[in-house]
Amino acid sequence: MGNTVSLLKRSGMDDPDKYPLYIFLIIAGCIVGSLIGFSVYSMFYGLDDSDKFKDMSNEQRNYMRETRQRNLNMLAVEARRPDMIVPIRESNV
Missing domain, CATH: 1.20.5 (Single alpha-helices involved in coiled-coils or other helix-helix interfaces)
Known part of the structure; x- marks a missing residue:
C-alpha cells in the first residue's frame, strides 16, 4: 500500500503548472487530427464540385x-x- 501511494505522489499530473501545456497539446492534437481527416476526405472525394451542375x-x-x-x-x-x-x-x- 505504501508503494502505491509513493508512485501516485511521483505522478506528473499533480503539478498544476503544467495544466496549460496539457490543454495546448490536446487542442493541437485535435487540430492535427482534423487536418488529417480533411486531407483523407479530400483524397477520396475531391474538392471540385463543377461536374455536379448541369448547363x-x-x-x-x-x-x-x-x-x-x-x-x-x-x-x-x-x-x-x-x-x-x-x-x-x-x-x-
Whole structure:
C-alpha cells in the first residue's frame, strides 16, 4: 500500500503548472487530427464540385431572359424613361 501511494505522489499530473501545456497539446492534437481527416476526405472525394451542375436548357435561358427584361421594363416605366423599354419579343432572338 505504501508503494502505491509513493508512485501516485511521483505522478506528473499533480503539478498544476503544467495544466496549460496539457490543454495546448490536446487542442493541437485535435487540430492535427482534423487536418488529417480533411486531407483523407479530400483524397477520396475531391474538392471540385463543377461536374455536379448541369448547363441550363435553352427554354430556361429564354425564360430567364424574358423575366429579366420584364423587370427592367418595369423599372424603366417607374423611372419614366420610355426610351429604355425594350419589347420582350425582341429579346428572344
